[in-house]
Amino acid sequence: MSSLSGSRRLPQVFPELAQSRRFQKRAGSVLWYLVLLAVSLTVILPFFWMIATSFKTPPEVFSYPPSWIPQALQFGNYVDAWHSAPFARYFTNSAVVALAVTAGQLVSCCLAAFAFARMNFKGKGFMFALFLSTTMISTQVTLVPSYLIVQKLDWIDTYQGLIVPFIANAFGVFMIRQSFMTIPRDLEDAARIDGCGRLRFLATIIIPLSKPILAAQGLFAFMGNWNSYLWPLIVTNREEMRTLQIGLRYFVSQETGTPWGIYMAAAVMVTIPVIVIYFLVQKSFVEGMATTGLKG
Amino acid sequence: MTAHPAALTTRSLRSWWHRRGEETFAAYAFLLPSLVIFVVFTFYPAIFSIVTSSMRWNLPYKAVFVGLQNYQNLFAGPVTGPVFWKAVLATLYFSLGVPINLSISFLLALLLNRRLPGVGLFRTAFFLPTITSTAAISVVWMWLYHPADYGLFNTLLLNLGLPIQRWLRDPALAMPCLILMGVWHGMGYNIIIFLAGLQNIPRELYEAADIDGAGGLAKLRWITWPLLSPTTFYILVIGIINSLRAFTEIDMMTEGGPLSVTTTLAYYLYQVAFQFFRLGEASAVAVILFVVLLILTLVQFRLVERRVHYE
Numbered sequence: 132m133s134s135l136s137g138s139r140r141l142p143q144v145f146p147e148l149a150q151s152r153r154f155q156k157r158a159g160s161v162l163w164y165l166v167l168l169a170v171s172l173t174v175i176l177p178f179f180w181m182i183a184t185s186f187k188t189p190p191e192v193f194s195y196p197p198s199w200i201p202q203a204l205q206f207g208n209y210v211d212a213w214h215s216a217p218f219a220r221y222f223t224n225s226a227v228v229a230l231a232v233t234a235g236q237l238v239s240c241c242l243a244a245f246a247f248a249r250m251n252f253k254g255k256g257f258m259f260a261l262f263l264s265t266t267m268i269s270t271q272v273t274l275v276p277s278y279l280i281v282q283k284l285d286w287i288d289t290y291q292g293l294i295v296p297f298i299a300n301a302f303g304v305f306m307i308r309q310s311f312m313t314i315p316r317d318l319e320d321a322a323r324i325d326g327c328g329r330l331r332f333l334a335t336i337i338i339p340l341s342k343p344i345l346a347a348q349g350l351f352a353f354m355g356n357w358n359s360y361l362w363p364l365i366v367t368n369r370e371e372m373r374t375l376q377i378g379l380r381y382f383v384s385q386e387t388g389t390p391w392g393i394y395m396a397a398a399v400m401v402t403i404p405v406i407v408i409y410f411l412v413q414k415s416f417v418e419g420m421a422t423t424g425l426k427g
Numbered sequence: 428m429t430a431h432p433a434a435l436t437t438r439s440l441r442s443w444w445h446r447r448g449e450e451t452f453a454a455y456a457f458l459l460p461s462l463v464i465f466v467v468f469t470f471y472p473a474i475f476s477i478v479t480s481s482m483r484w485n486l487p488y489k490a491v492f493v494g495l496q497n498y499q500n501l502f503a504g505p506v507t508g509p510v511f512w513k514a515v516l517a518t519l520y521f522s523l524g525v526p527i528n529l530s531i532s533f534l535l536a537l538l539l540n541r542r543l544p545g546v547g548l549f550r551t552a553f554f555l556p557t558i559t560s561t562a563a564i565s566v567v568w569m570w571l572y573h574p575a576d577y578g579l580f581n582t583l584l585l586n587l588g589l590p591i592q593r594w595l596r597d598p599a600l601a602m603p604c605l606i607l608m609g610v611w612h613g614m615g616y617n618i619i620i621f622l623a624g625l626q627n628i629p630r631e632l633y634e635a636a637d638i639d640g641a642g643g644l645a646k647l648r649w650i651t652w653p654l655l656s657p658t659t660f661y662i663l664v665i666g667i668i669n670s671l672r673a674f675t676e677i678d679m680m681t682e683g684g685p686l687s688v689t690t691t692l693a694y695y696l697y698q699v700a701f702q703f704f705r706l707g708e709a710s711a712v713a714v715i716l717f718v719v720l721l722i723l724t725l726v727q728f729r730l731v732e733r734r735v736h737y738e
Contacts, residue, residue: 160543163543164543166538167538170535170538171552171553174555174611175555177556177567177568177571177611178555178567180567180570180571180579181567181570184570192577193577195576195577195582196577197577197579197582239460239464242457242458242460242461243458243460246453246457250450250454250457251454252450252453252455254451261465262465265465265469266724267720267721267724268469268470268473268717268721269672269716269717269720270672271672271693271696271717272472272476272713272717273468273472273476273713274696274697275472275479275700275710275713276472277468277472278701280467280468295464295468296468298460298464299460299461299462299463299464299465299468301461304461329453354558358561358562360560360674360675360678361675361697364678365701376560376562376563376675379562379563383569391570391573395566395567395570397566398566398567401562401563402560405559405560406558406559409554409558
């Protein structure tokens with residue numbers, strides 16, 4: 132902005148300088164594009180390599196020097212990957228678990244956030260501190276006991292075991308609470324005059340007004356759970372209960388001649404759903420990440 | 428006592444809905460779902476870990492109280508001690524990726540903080556790795572690091588006339604390989620946070636600097652860098668927390684090897700608990716990790732507060 136106004140002022144006094152400045156600016160933009168293009172192509176390279184390999188036939192995969200573009204667009208690796216492990220089942224498991232965790236988190240977070248944002252009660256400060264303290268206890272620390280609890284409940288190899296430990300999220304409570312607090316008191320008074328109860332007020336007025344933050348929180352819950360690894364690794368033993376990530380792990384560790392074309396096809400299949408979701412909701416995703424500072 | 432009629436109705440309404448006892452009861456009903464989960468899967472396990480860290484509990488044998496024996500073994504035991512300290516060093520080594528990641532992300536964020544056409548596309552390119560699951564990315568990078576000549580990195584080396592490497596299977600290279608992948612994977616998130624920080628810096632400051640005839644580097648040194656420091660520290664702390672917890676890539680790509688050079692504390696905890704079934708020792712490792720993470724998280728909270736105030 133400032134340099135623009137600067138160059139607008141300059142022509143009367145130093146016409147040549149202004150010209151050279153404009154030239155510099157244009158040269159700068161070109162350089163900027165070239166640098167960014169080079170860097171981003173490097174960053175994209177592993178993805179490109181993954182996709183290229185997934186379309187190669189076995190002899191082409193192991194040929195040296197490797198070919199950048201596959202000779203023919205053949206989907207054999209995808210068919211083989213799909214048939215050599217129950218990927219449909221893994222997909223279903225991941226989707227069921229991630230959706231259930233997202234729904235559960237949104238419900239529990241909205242309820243708790245409403246209590247903290249709009250109600251006065253005994254022990255509120257203590258409860259708030261208690262919720263806050265859970266964010267300081269990382270999953271690694273609770274891993275062994277949580278596993279023993281799930282084992283005691285006979286929840287190993289069940290959806291409950293994968294879902295229930297994650298349906299509360301203190302960080303989500305704080306973010307949603309902050310949004311709930313911005314809704315004017317007048318609305319609550321008006322609702323009260325109409326004889327509206329708390330739950331109905333929350334469901335019909337507050338939640339629709341807080342859609343952006345709920346969308347962001349829901350998205351993080353979904354992505355985080357879809358990509359989660361350690362917990363599903365330890366609480367699933369049977370193949371039909373594995374999530375996509377764990378399925379991929381065992382698929383790759385089979386070591387039967389290491390068919391990299393098929394592995395890459397599997398990696399593409401695991402990656403695509405998240406990338407599709409990302410492109411659908413790109414804007415709110417990036418904004419949500421920047422404002423909440425949450426990592427998926 | 429002549430209150431305004433409107434005020435009176437509001438107050439009586441409030442007393443109707445906010446009767447103290449009823450409201451407290453209702454509030455706890457709202458908190459209940461979260462509370463149950465936190466008690467069962469966070470607080471109880473945390474206390475349980477602290478208690479079992481004072482026991483020798485090697486499955487399938489019964490637990491025996493041994494006081495601080497587990498900690499003593501970890502810190503100075505003849506067998507466990509060296510393994511533990513090696514894991515501590517591996518953890519520190521692995522977290523070297525954090526400052527590297529931060530520096531690269533900072534430079535890229537500066538590059539991306541422009542309003543030229545196509546900038547969104549570049550941002551997406553840097554962000555794609557971040558949203559992809561670590562498991563999928565690990566498979567792709569295992570292929571890139573393939574020790575044969577047709578592995579992509581080895582092909583590049585051969586093109587440069589250099590000898591091929593064994594990458595993940597080479598004890599000297601395995602950790603740098605994990606770090607490089609981690610930088611590539613985590614960059615996108617850092618860039619987003621840096622960009623948000625950059626866009627919060629008031630434009631007038633740069634305009635004032637322009638009037639004073641400040642150059643680009645001077646502006647970077649005296650405006651951008653100091654005003655961005657809360658963001659930088661925040662990214663640093665989050666990065667260290669995440670690197671302490673890293674598990675997926677280690678399990679997928681090296682399983683702690685070769686020669687356990689990539690066995691970080693988090694991976695060691697998993698091995699002790701779920702492969703060796705020494706639950707007491709695992710709990711002691713968990714408690715040590717907990718204390719370190721607790722300190723870092725407290726620092727992070729202070730930083731979030733500062734970041735919010737600054738905004």
